[in-house]
Amino acid sequence: MFSEKVLSIILGGGQGSRLYPLTDNRSKPAVPIAGEYRLVDVPISNCINSNFKRIFVLTQFNSASLNRHIKNTYHFSFFSSAFVDVLAAEQTPMSQTWFQGTADAVRQSMHHFLKHDFEYFLILSGDQLYQMDLQLMLDNHIESNAEISIATIPVNAKEATSFGILKANENNQITSFIEKPSKELLVGWESAVSPEMEEEGREYLASMGIYIFNRSLLIELLANPDTVDFGKEILPQSIDRNRVFSYQFEGYWTDIGTIESFFKANLGLADDFPKFDLYNKSKTIYTNARMLPTSKVSGTQMYKAVVASGCIINAEKIEYSVIGIRSKIENGSTVINTYMMGSDFYQALEDILDESIVNMGIGKNCYIKNAILDKNCCIGDNVKIEGGPHLEEVDTETYTVRDGIVIVKKGAVIPSNFTI
Structure with a gap:
């Protein structure tokens, strides 16, 4: 009732x-x-x-x-x-x-x-x-x-x-x-x-x-x-x-x-004890019940990280960050103070193996700090994104800077060796 x-x-x-x-x-x-x-x-x-x-x-x-x-x-x-x-x-x-x-x-x-x-x-x-x-x-x-x-x-x-x-x-x-x-x-x-x-x-x-x-x-x-x-x-x-x-x-x-x-x-x-408590069963936050596999993490140093379902993570380090559903982070990458929203779908294997395209997620040897990565972002290899007060506010086709935070837009493709 x-x-x-x-x-x-x-x-x-x-x-x-x-x-x-x-x-x-x-x-x-x-x-x-x-x-x-x-x-x-x-x-x-x-x-x-x-x-x-x-x-x-x-x-x-x-x-x-x-x-x-x-x-x-x-x-x-x-x-x-x-x-x-x-x-x-x-x-x-x-x-x-x-x-x-x-x-x-x-x-x-x-x-x-x-x-x-x-x-x-x-x-x-x-x-x-x-x-x-x-x-x-x-x-x-x-x-x-x-x-x-x-x-x-x-x-x-x-x-x-x-x-x-x-x-x-x-x-x-x-x-x-x-x-x-x-x-x-x-x-x-x-x-x-x-x-x-x-x-x-x-x-x-x-x-x-x-x-x-x-x-x-x-x-x-x-x-x-x-x-x-x-x-x-x-x-x-x-x-x-x-x-x-x-x-x-x-x-x-x-x-x-x-x-x-x-x-x-x-x-x-x-945080160790977040003020917004997602773990209180009497105050459950409901959402779409997706049928996703468990997340898989290999060789990653993690400190105060929240990782959602269905992720494949081979990063070097993730610190004080939230990693959303179906996220993929490749070897050697560091993610700090970042909210990565994840993806709406998994890429087909033939696309992942195609070296001519930038894959969904974060590529190899990237450094991402003070950023929001919207859904379905494709970040190439050796990309550096470092938000902070040193950045001027700007709006481009693939990213926006607001309050010192770099927001990579939904579905944006950031090519390898790019720096923000």
Whole structure:
């Protein structure tokens, strides 16, 4: 059984320009993470683990691979009403424009939602890493007689300038909101937090972009076509009119909004005790169940390395890196501080033996550091890629440099003896 009271809506985000080139040919929720997963698997898994199993994913950019992933991954019993469906922006007699913002995306899709029987909308972002029991948030919403609940996370003064900050009273009711305040404006915006958070100086409540709305209220709020965004319009306008409550979350949470945050979040999985815990069976992150062989490693020195299924690794050294599915790394190569997404398929043997082409994966005697290698990259022999602050930002046909990180584009071919 699962909760029939909740309909979950995952917002796929816009064009994802800050994650370019990873979003050049896929939507943001479809970006591969942790070697085996997609970003969208995180909010979907949080919903499933919380027993919320009626889920819509809203998107409008490059949604083909996302559709394919969800279709191949999330199957429920034929006798169950559980589902995970993708809703791409569509033209209808009522609306002939693309989604103009988060609230507008929900408004334009409302006719699909109202075919179902439920009491609460659960709105989530499709580009965050966290593991959260959303049932506890719903329980808190009901117990406090809230009309809107906002998941919040305590942050310090330095972090607060990058978020929407909410002020809550002793009952956790939100009384005011400020968007990305300067440090000078933060005075008086502290809220009641746990002693542990207070000791760490995390006394400001940042919105996590996770909301619960009473069904009737959200329908009413979205009746005004001029309001297009939750964070900038719907929520600030509702604080004085409705019962809006904070639900504090103190676990790991990070927003995957930029190449730098994406890179750090993935490499953090190689820590001895990663903050995003893929090994907790009560907080399983689900994904496509591929029938891949085990990985094979020969003669490689490995330190803090995460290696996915189906890899063939003969590298000299892999250090603080995440190696994705079906990755192939040849003799003598060194990989440091790198996220290698892997491959969608194995090359045919005749192609591997053809010396006139650059094979998929990393060739012999390469040195790769501070890089993201997108899916199906072909790196020749004796290639040196070393990201860092010394590199200027650039975008070429085969690679991009952002925040000092070299991103080799999906399917790019880097010839032997090339240096970046």
